[in-house]
Amino acid sequence: MDHREASEALWEYRDGELPARRRGEVEEHLSACAECRGELAAWEAAAKAFFASSPAPSPFETEAFAARAMARVGRGRRLAALRWLVPVLGAGLAVALALPGLRAVPDPAQAMILGQKGGGRFWSFLDQAPPSTREQALAFVEGQR
Amino acid sequence: MAEFSDGELVARVLAGDDSAYAELVRRHHPRVIGLCRSMLSTEQAAEDAAQDAFLKAYRSLASFRADASFATWLYRIAANQCLDCRRKEARGKEQSLDALVEDHGDRIQALSATPGPERSAEDVELVRRVLSALPEQYRLILTLREVQGLDYAEIAQTMECSLDSVKARLKRARRTFLDKLRHLSGAGGV
Numbered sequence: 001m002d003h004r005e006a007s008e009a010l011w012e013y014r015d016g017e018l019p020a021r022r023r024g025e026v027e028e029h030l031s032a033c034a035e036c037r038g039e040l041a042a043w044e045a046a047a048k049a050f051f052a053s054s055p056a057p058s059p060f061e062t063e064a065f066a067a068r069a070m071a072r073v074g075r076g077r078r079l080a081a082l083r084w085l086v087p088v089l090g091a092g093l094a095v096a097l098a099l100p101g102l103r104a105v106p107d108p109a110q111a112m113i114l115g116q117k118g119g120g121r122f123w124s125f126l127d128q129a130p131p132s133t134r135e136q137a138l139a140f141v142e143g144q145r
Numbered sequence: 146m147a148e149f150s151d152g153e154l155v156a157r158v159l160a161g162d163d164s165a166y167a168e169l170v171r172r173h174h175p176r177v178i179g180l181c182r183s184m185l186s187t188e189q190a191a192e193d194a195a196q197d198a199f200l201k202a203y204r205s206l207a208s209f210r211a212d213a214s215f216a217t218w219l220y221r222i223a224a225n226q227c228l229d230c231r232r233k234e235a236r237g238k239e240q241s242l243d244a245l246v247e248d249h250g251d252r253i254q255a256l257s258a259t260p261g262p263e264r265s266a267e268d269v270e271l272v273r274r275v276l277s278a279l280p281e282q283y284r285l286i287l288t289l290r291e292v293q294g295l296d297y298a299e300i301a302q303t304m305e306c307s308l309d310s311v312k313a314r315l316k317r318a319r320r321t322f323l324d325k326l327r328h329l330s331g332a333g334g335v
Contacts, residue, residue, distance in 0.1 A: 011312070011315055011316050011319060012297075012312060015290065015296075015297070015315075016296075017296065017297050039323075042323055042326075042327075043319055043323060046322060046323060046326060047291045049256040049272070050256070050272055050275060050276060050322075051183075051287060051288065051291035051292050052292075053179060053183070053292045053293075054179060054182045054183070056175050056179070057174065057175055057178055062171050062174045062175065063171070065170070065174050065178070065192075065195070065196075066167050066170040066171045066174065068196060069167075069170045069196055069199045069200065070163065070166070070167050070170070072196065072200050073163065073166065073200065073203050074163075076200065076203075076204070
């Protein structure tokens with residue numbers, strides 16, 4: 001195995017991923033090649049310095065983590081069970097918003113009372129009312145003056 | 146529950162037994178939290194990512210193939226969760242690896258001489274910053290190999306790539322990292 005082949009196989013060798021025969025070839029090369037030995041040693045030092053594993057969690061920590069995880073799972077399932085409510089609530093809201101349009105147009109007196117209560121709504125209501133209603137409402141208001 | 150395999154526990158969860166999922170969480174928590182701690186900046190971020198990963202796994206259980214490894218399937222979810230978290234973290238706040246080497250060369254060089262448990266808080270923070278400066282795919286594959294001890298086949302399943310791709314990425318990640326650190330001494334590396 002020449003130097004180029006050995007340096008290509010170096011990391012697989014280091015990670016224990018080479019079949020036995022090729023492993024032997026790399027080891028033979030390493031015994032004679034300071035550059036490849038230096039590369040391996042540099043990586044071992046870097047891995048030790050920068051990729052050390054953190055301490056394993058204690059059984060208590062794992063149990064507490066599992067309790068929190070299962071609480072989230074439970075919340076998610078309860079929310080999923082209530083999903084059927086969304087279209088029902090949506091339909092209900094749509095009906096509630098449409099209700100004012102379904103009311104019969106009030107008579108002029110009622111229109112004026114509505115207008116007084118709603119401020120500017122009286123005038124916009126009159127704009128939408130049929131002409132006869134508008135005349136009666138305005139006549140009523142004139143009569144009150 | 147401890148006597149059941151991961152596949153049997155998954156089947157029990159899908160049949161409605163949530164206590165089986167609690168056993169899966171206990172069984173795989175150490176490795177998932179270890180991965181998240183290695184990938185993310187703070188303990189809280191790691192805890193949140195690990196919790197989110199287990200929740201996503203629960204919701205996706207129906208898509209888990211019984212002939213696959215639950216551990217690598219879960220690792221994939223956790224790794225993607227960590228990568229998403231890193232992308233959401235503020236960009237531009239971390240120094241580049243070149244800049245860190247320029248500013249803290251002596252300390253980085255000395256790190257290899259200081260065992261983990263005896264490091265100062267400043268050194269621990271410097272290690273964190275160096276790892277944060279790595280491209281995320283390099284950090285992930287190096288973490289899976291060096292910290293989690295996954296073999297190449299497991300890494301390929303976790304990262305959803307080929308074995309050849311794993312070999313190539315590991316080679317590039319290690320050589321990039323060593324080349325950056327070699328600026329410190331100019332000759333031998335760390």
